[in-house]
């Protein structure tokens with residue numbers, strides 16, 4: 025895993041955006057894997073700013089999102105559909121029909137998971153996947169204990185994950201208990217992965233990722249087996265890591 029060390033969240037976001045912009049310019053039909061949560065928000069802001077200033081075009085870009093809460097429809101302000109619209113899609117010239125997120129209100133959730141994986145495969149796979157990471161090492165919503173061979177599936181969220189995401193809801197009781205997430209195997213099929221990590225609350229997480237063993241108890245550890253992963257980490261996140 026290649027590590028890019030940056031000062032802070034702002035520099036992490038700009039650095040990630042620069043990579044995305046370069047890749048989009050190299051391949052206008054790139055298939056991007058996108059994440060939600062607090063971590064990639066600054067990257068999306070930087071992409072929007074660049075789009076406004078330099079007209080970088082997303083017309084032919086396709087995107088796939090990692091996850092969606094079960095039970096929230098796309099108009100719900102806490103759904104990841106809504107997050108993506110507000111945080112990125114509404115501000116760039118991406119074709120909304122080429123943006124794919126799992127449908128958390130599908131009648132048949134198992135079929136929806138299969139459909140989502142098929143869609144990624146049929147469209148040629150993900151070229152560049154952006155990832156955040158949960159404090160417990162989750163990527164997407166793949167909680168500790170998830171099989172490394174999992175495809176897109178329904179997951180019960182850990183209490184700690186619901187607590188961490190409760191900041192976006194009026195109360196913890198409103199945080200959904202389940203989500204659909206791309207599986208670990210789905211994520212690992214991405215040709216390239218960009219993992220963003222910032223803040224002291226993720227320092228222990230990054231330390232475990234770099235120095236710990238590969239185990240399903242720490243889902244992100246599988247990334248060590250991928251041949252094209254770049255981590256962009258800020259100083260606070262790096263504070264526990266011994267980098268030669």
Ligand SMILES: O=P(O)(O)OC[C@H]1O[C@](O)(CO)[C@@H](O)[C@@H]1O
Nearest residue numbers: 060061062063156157158164165
């Ligand atoms: O970026 P945050 O808000 O710390 O969340 C960490 C991760 O957890 C999730 O919210 C759950 O998938 C991801 O979207 C994110 O990458």
